[in-house]
Amino acid sequence: MRLLLFISFLVLSSCSFQHDVTVTLVVPEYHPFEIAADSEFWYTLTCFDGRTINERHIPKGTRTLNVRVEAGGLSVFSLKPLGEFGSLGGFYEPGESQEVHMLSENGSFSDMLLSAASYRPDSVRRLSIVKVMEEVDDLQSIDEPSFLEDVFNGTLGYGITISDKTGMSSDTIPEGMWVSERYDVPSFEVPFSSRPVHFLLYPGVYRYAEFDKSLLLTVIITEEGETSEMFSELPLW
Known part of the structure; x- marks a missing residue:
């Protein structure tokens, strides 16, 4: 199934100012495993700041975290509980709120974009995740290989491929x-x-x-x- 999206909606302007901003990452809910075990996680944060990918340890009990990122492109964040469970994901796009809620339903997609940013950073930083999320109800439903191929080839405007359950x-x-x-x-x-x-x-x-x-x-x-x-x-x- 294809959802029709216009390419102008999917790519950020290349004329954005290239200064840095501070983004606040928020973990709005305790992880289901934390609640069941009555114990808090430590996390591994992986961040694409618009230029490079960085990783750092986040101690137990941390619910908010400030991160410096480039203001002119998409930034991608992944918090991985204990460094091995499914990620909490989030995104910052210029002009959007600088408070980013880290959510499990965004984790897989964030990890995919972080992997892509390791070898095609310009393609990722130009992506408008806001418009993608407006057109797709569930990021997990996106056919990830087809999506990345379209992003890299500049053909995303012809539609997004949705996977079947x-x-x-x-x-x-x-x-x-x-x-x-x-x-x-x-x-x-x-x-x-x-x-x-x-x-x-x-x-x-x-x-x-x-x-x-x-x-x-x-x-x-x-x-x-x-x-x-x-x-x-x-x-x-």
Whole structure:
């Protein structure tokens, strides 16, 4: 499926002033795992400031953080809990609020743009994420390889490719309460008389924790519709 967007809406003006501004990153909600474990995370912050990519450690208990970025282009932020769970993502675009809420539903897209910025920074800094988000209800639904190809080739104005959700069933998940790491993806409970658990998800990586068993379930959906799951021990924090 293609959503028609005009190229003028997707690219920031190259005439923007090239000075720096201070952006405040806000973590508006405690992570679902923090609530379930009654313990706060430390984070790894990765930031594309319009020029370079930087990374730093963020201590436990930090809910707001000031970051200097270039004023004339898109900046991208990712906060990764314990350096390994799914990211909280956020963006700053010139003319928009300098208070950026870091949200789990933006995490995968932020990570994708950060990866792209490592080798095509100019293409990323010129992108208008505000207009993309106006046209797409859920950033997770965007076909990421097609999106990046269009961004790099300057063909994004012809439309954005939307991925289909993929169904998956599993009868290997142990009983218990499985807490989703994202508020926009439901948690679920497996009763004693276990039945298959059904998922319907966009391509991506999804994690669920069962704290009584100290287990982490990772569900992976590829762009091609292939599915997999794996269990590991929950890390200590």
